[in-house]
Amino acid sequence: MSLRTIRLYARAMFLAFEMTLRQNFTDMFVLFGIFVQPLIIALLAFWMLQERGSDYIIFVVVGSGMTGLWTTVLFSSGSNITRERWTGTLELLVGAPVPIQVVIFGKNLADVLQSLGSMLLSYTLAILIFGQIPEIIQPELFAVSLMIAVISYVCFGLIVSPVFVMNPNVQRLQNGLEFPIYILSGFLFPIALLPNWTTPLSYILAPYWAARALHATSSGGADFKEIALTWGMMILFSLVYLIASGKLFKTLLYKARVEASLLRQ
Amino acid sequence: MIKKLSLNLRLFFEGALLSYIALFHWLRPAQYLATKVWGPLVYMLFFVFLGKFATGQDNTSFYVIGNAIQSVALSGIYGVSMSIDGDRWDGTLPYLFGAPANRMTVFVGRSFMHIIDGVLGAVIGLTWGVLLLGLDLSHSDPFALGLTILITTFSTSGLGLLLGCLGLITRNVMFVNNTVFFLLLVFSGANVEIQTLPAWAQVISQALPLTRGIAAARQIIAGESLSHVLPLLAVEFSIGVGYVFLGYTLFRWFELIAKKRGTLEAI
Numbered sequence: 001m002s003l004r005t006i007r008l009y010a011r012a013m014f015l016a017f018e019m020t021l022r023q024n025f026t027d028m029f030v031l032f033g034i035f036v037q038p039l040i041i042a043l044l045a046f047w048m049l050q051e052r053g054s055d056y057i058i059f060v061v062v063g064s065g066m067t068g069l070w071t072t073v074l075f076s077s078g079s080n081i082t083r084e085r086w087t088g089t090l091e092l093l094v095g096a097p098v099p100i101q102v103v104i105f106g107k108n109l110a111d112v113l114q115s116l117g118s119m120l121l122s123y124t125l126a127i128l129i130f131g132q133i134p135e136i137i138q139p140e141l142f143a144v145s146l147m148i149a150v151i152s153y154v155c156f157g158l159i160v161s162p163v164f165v166m167n168p169n170v171q172r173l174q175n176g177l178e179f180p181i182y183i184l185s186g187f188l189f190p191i192a193l194l195p196n197w198t199t200p201l202s203y204i205l206a207p208y209w210a211a212r213a214l215h216a217t218s219s220g221g222a223d224f225k226e227i228a229l230t231w232g233m234m235i236l237f238s239l240v241y242l243i244a245s246g247k248l249f250k251t252l253l254y255k256a257r258v259e260a261s262l263l264r265q
Numbered sequence: 266m267i268k269k270l271s272l273n274l275r276l277f278f279e280g281a282l283l284s285y286i287a288l289f290h291w292l293r294p295a296q297y298l299a300t301k302v303w304g305p306l307v308y309m310l311f312f313v314f315l316g317k318f319a320t321g322q323d324n325t326s327f328y329v330i331g332n333a334i335q336s337v338a339l340s341g342i343y344g345v346s347m348s349i350d351g352d353r354w355d356g357t358l359p360y361l362f363g364a365p366a367n368r369m370t371v372f373v374g375r376s377f378m379h380i381i382d383g384v385l386g387a388v389i390g391l392t393w394g395v396l397l398l399g400l401d402l403s404h405s406d407p408f409a410l411g412l413t414i415l416i417t418t419f420s421t422s423g424l425g426l427l428l429g430c431l432g433l434i435t436r437n438v439m440f441v442n443n444t445v446f447f448l449l450l451v452f453s454g455a456n457v458e459i460q461t462l463p464a465w466a467q468v469i470s471q472a473l474p475l476t477r478g479i480a481a482a483r484q485i486i487a488g489e490s491l492s493h494v495l496p497l498l499a500v501e502f503s504i505g506v507g508y509v510f511l512g513y514t515l516f517r518w519f520e521l522i523a524k525k526r527g528t529l530e531a532i
Contacts, residue, residue, distance in 0.1 A: 028437040028439070028440040029439060029440065029443075031440075032439075032440050032443050032444065036440075036443070036444055036447070037443070037447055040444075040447040040448060040450070040451060041447070043451055044450060044451045044456060044457065045315065047451070047457045047461070047462065048315060048316060048319040048456060048457055049318070049319045050461070051319065051320065051321075052319065052321075169295060172295065172296045172299070173295065173296065173299045173303075175299065175300060175304055176299040176300075176303045176304050176307060178307075179304075179307035179308045179310070179311045180307050182311055183307070183310055183311050183314060188315055188318075189314050189315050189317075189318035190318070193314050193317055193318060194314065
C-alpha cells in the first residue's frame with residue numbers, strides 16, 4: 001500500500017469520524033447510551049458498593065464507563081451499516097474507491113471515543129457524591145490500557161456491524177446482548193463470582209481483557225507482567241477481529257451485489 | 266345510559282386489543298421472547314452478581330424479587346407509552362382526536378393488555394429466580410403475590426400513560442422512557458435498600474410506583490400475610506391512580522396544545 005493510498009484512507013476515515021461525531025450529538029438514543037445510562041449505572045453501583053469503602057470508587061467509575069463503551073459499540077457501531085442503508089447512502093459508500101471497512105472504522109472510532117465521556121461523567125459524579133477526587137493508581141499504564149482498549153472496541157465493532165446486517169434476526173436480539181457482556185466481561189464485579197463454565201467465554205471477549213487492564217491500572221494490585229498480558233490479549237483479539245471483519249465485509253458486499261440487496265430496508 | 270356504557274366498554278376492549286396488536290405487529294416471536302424472557306433474566310443476573318459482590322453475602326432473593334417485580338416496568342413503561350406515542354408515529358392521532366370517543370376510555374384502554382403482559386413478565390422473572398437462583402416461594406401466599414404483582418403493574422402503567430403523553434409533544438419519548446426505566450432500577454428499591462439511600466433519594470422513592478410493590482412482594486415471599494402488606498398495596502394502588510389521572514389531564518392538555526400548534530402529525 002502506497003503512502004498516497006494511506007493518506008487517502010486516513011482522510012476518508014477522519015471524515016467518517018467527524019460526520020459520525022456530529023450525528024451522534026443530535027441523536028438522543030445514542031446520547032442516552034453514551035451518557036445517561038452509564039451515569040445511572042454508576043450511581044446505582046456507588047450506592048450498592050458503598051459498604052465496600054472508598055477503594056471501590058475508581059472501580060465503579062471505570063466499570064460503569066466500560067458499560068457505556070459496550071452499549072455504544074452494540075447499538076451505535078452495530079448499526080453503522082444499517083443506518084447507511086436506511087439513509088440510502090450505502091450504495092454510494094460501497095461504490096466509492098475507499099473500502100467500506102475504512103469508513104466504518106472511522107465511524108466506530110467516533111462512537112467509542114465519544115463514549116469515553118461516560119467515564120468522565122462517572123468520575124465527576126464520584127467527586128460530587130463522595131467529595132473526593134478518585135485516584136488512578138498507575139496513570140501512565142492506565143492511559144496506555146485505555147488507548148489499546150479503544151482500538152480493541154473499535155475492531156470488535158467491525159465484527160458486530162456486518163454480522164447484524166447479514167443476520168437481521170441477530171440484530172433483533174440486540175437488546176438481549178447488552179447485559180451478558182457486562183456480566184461476562186467483569187465490568188463491575190469479578191468474573192470469579194460466575195460459574196466456572198463461563199470463564200472461557202469471558203476469555204474470548206476483548207472487553208473482558210480491557211476491563212481487566214483498566215481495573216488493574218486504576219485500582220492497582222497488578223504487576224506489569226499481568227498488565228502486559230492484558231495488552232497482548234487485546235492486541236491479539238483486535239487483529240483477529242480485523243481479519244475476521246475483512247472476510248465478513250467481503251461476504252457482505254458479495255451477497256449484497258448478488259442479491260441486489262444494498263438498498264433493502 | 267346502558268347503551269353508552271356498553272359502547273365505552275367495547276371501545277375500551279377493542280382499543281386495548283388493537284393497540285396491543287399494533288404495537289407488537291412488527292415483533293417476531295424470537296424478538297418478543299428476547300424482550301420478555303431473556304432480557305429480564307440477564308439484567309436480573311447482572312444485579313444479583315453485583316449485589317453479591319457488594320454485600321459479600323448471599324442476598325440473592327433480595328435482588329431476584331426486586332428485579333423480577335421491576336420487570337413489570339418493561340410493559341408498564343415501554344409498552345404503555347409506546348401505545349400512546351404510536352398513534353403519532355403511525356399517523357392515526359388526528360383520527361383519534363377527531364373521533365367522538367370518550368378520551369378516558371381510549372386513554373386507559375391503552376394500558377389494559379400491557380398490564381396483563383406485565384404480570385406475565387413478573388411471573389417469568391420469578392420463575393427464573395426459582396429455576397436458576399434458588400428463590401424459595403414455599404412460604405408465600407400465591408393469591409397475595411398475584412395481587413401484589415397486578416397492583417404494581419397497574420401503578421407502573423399509570424406512570425407509562427403519563428410518559429406516553431409526552432410523546433404527543435416531543436420526538437424523544439424513548440429517551441425519557443429509557444431514563445425513567447433505569448432510574449426506577451435505582452430508586453424503586455429493586456437493588457438498594459431504600460433506607461440506605463440519601464434522604465433526598467428516599468423522597469423520590471416514595472413518590473414512585475414499584476417501591477411499595479417490591480417491598481410488599483419481598484414480605485409476602487418471606488411468609489407475611491396479605492393483611493400485613495395491605496397498607497403498602499393500598500398506597501401503591503393510589504399512586505397508580507394518581508399517575509393515571511395526571512397522565513389523563515396532560516393527555517387532554519397536550520391534545521389542546523397539539524391542535525393549537527398544528528403538531529398532531531409532526532414527527
